[in-house]
Amino acid sequence: MKNECIDCACVMKSSSTLKNCQLEMLENNHAVVKFRKGDSIIKQGVFSTNVIFLRKGLVKIHITGPYREQIVRLIKAPTYLGLPTTLGDKINQYSVTAVLDSEVCFIDIEVFKRVLEENRDFSSYIIMELSKSELEAYRRCANRTQKQTRGKLADVLLDFSDTIFNSDEFVLPVSQSDIGNWVDAGRESINRVLSEFATDGLIEMTGRNVKIRDKKLLKMISQNG
DNA sequence: ACATTAACCCACA
DNA sequence: TGTGGGTTAATGT
Structure with missing residues (x-):
């Protein structure tokens, strides 16, 4: 064979x-x-x-x-x-x-x-x-309903970085409205929080290219909602 | 919700 | 094979 x-x-x-x-x-x-x-x-x-x-x-x-x-x-x-x-x-x-x-x-x-x-x-x-x-689904379910958008978006970014791409620098594989559908938020909130993260120096963003600058703080946001 | 930009397709040269 | 125009989807405010 x-x-x-x-x-x-x-x-x-x-x-x-x-x-x-x-x-x-x-x-x-x-x-x-x-x-x-x-x-x-x-x-x-x-x-x-x-x-x-x-x-x-x-x-x-x-x-x-x-x-x-x-x-x-x-x-x-x-x-x-x-x-x-x-x-x-x-x-x-x-x-x-x-x-x-x-x-x-x-x-x-x-x-x-x-x-x-x-x-x-x-x-x-x-x-x-x-x-x-x-188990993962249960965890996500709780997160989705209880966390605020910034926390959920931090989750997503960390997920891309740690689990999917294994790098602090990556290209967003999905559109912002997809992310919105994913974490239960409107696409404009996603957009708003993304630029908020960028101006706060947490991440660097050019188009869909993302570079994570402050992962510790991102994890804080992820944990505290 | 609206304005701007990027991506895409197709006709035509 | 390359270019203009028109259309649509994505993004930024």
């Missing part, structure tokens, strides 16, 4: 525990697809029979609420996508859109389930991931 899946992060962190026949099963039932930024990877409301593994890139998960589009989270490779929506319901409960150019691997749900059944380590790894993700 090709060794695409062995090197592929599809089986990341569990490759050692997957038996050859299981790898082969994945190998014969997957498809690698590239997406340009802005492309839709999963559409809310559509029937789905695939689990998706994000190999490269950055995506946003979002749902259309009663009033507007709500961005739930940004998530970078490598990670599984669409587990809750594919295992929990036949119809996708949310959308996933590429924020940067991305590469994903589609895996048939039945094959995925079979590997889950056959491989304990793999299943517990998946449960761990889902649990972490749920």
Whole structure:
């Protein structure tokens, strides 16, 4: 068989525990697809029979609420996508859109389930991931309702810096109105607070280029709301 | 909400 | 292949 899946992060962190026949099963039932930024990877409301593994890139998960589009989270490779929506319901409960150019691997749900059944380590790894993700969602939920915009925006900037880009200097991958939809604020508040941060010397901003100048203070703002 | 700017597409040379 | 114009989305106030 090709060794695409062995090197592929599809089986990341569990490759050692997957038996050859299981790898082969994945190998014969997957498809690698590239997406340009802005492309839709999963559409809310559509029937789905695939689990998706994000190999490269950055995506946003979002749902259309009663009033507007709500961005739930940004998530970078490598990670599984669409587990809750594919295992929990036949119809996708949310959308996933590429924020940067991305590469994903589609895996048939039945094959995925079979590997889950056959491989304990793999299943517990998946449960761990889902649990972490749920805890993260709870934390964000509390933050979103209780923090003020400056605190939430500080969170976002720190998230970009520490988790997503691992750098104090980065290019905002999403528009300001997207950030607004994400942290539950209007785009003009985002804009206002961003320039406020800039004049206060917390960050430097040219267009979408951001350089973090005072991370300690930013963390303070993040903690104190 | 309005003014300005940047990005994009398309026709045309 | 490059340029002008027109349109739309993003941004700043």
